[in-house]
Amino acid sequence: MLFRVDPSSPAPLYEQVAASVRRALSEKRIKAGDTLPPARELADLLKINVHTVLRAYAMLRDEGIIDLRRRRGAVVTGTADGYARLAELAAELVAESKRTGVSEDELVTILRRKFS
Incomplete structure (x- = not known):
């Protein structure tokens, strides 16, 4: 199945x-x-609210991953493949930092060191 959500996950359903x-x-x-x-x-x-899906689709549209058109629906543009992977990794990194108790500021500091 293309779509999966875990209601027990700390990640919001639209992000999932x-x-x-x-x-x-x-x-x-x-x-x-x-x-x-x-x-x-x-x-x-998925047994979730339609507005949750619409929020996810809007996020994907803003990232350039899909195009939303009336009567055509959500069409994959395929132009943000690298961005899509990076966004997924960032979401995993944030989830892991929350799980281990690393604050947002600490995580940003860690990332800045990696860019130096």
């Missing part, structure tokens, strides 16, 4: 939906031109 799309894109399970399920259909399938 978006991460599923990013992961599928980076793993080449979806490609440019593919259409994602309509928000209402996906919400029913």
Whole structure:
């Protein structure tokens, strides 16, 4: 299944939906031109609120991963493959830092050291 959510996860459901799309894109399970399920259909399938799916789709649109069009739905652009992978890794890094008790400021400091 392309989409997975874990209600017990500390990550918001909309981020989990978006991460599923990013992961599928980076793993080449979806490609440019593919259409994602309509928000209402996906919400029913995952048993989550339709607005949660719409928020995930809006996030993906803002990242350039999908294009939202009336009557066409959510279409994968395929232009943000590297960005998609980086966003997924960043989400995992943030989740791990929360799990281990590393604050946002500490994490930013760690990242800045890596860029130096």
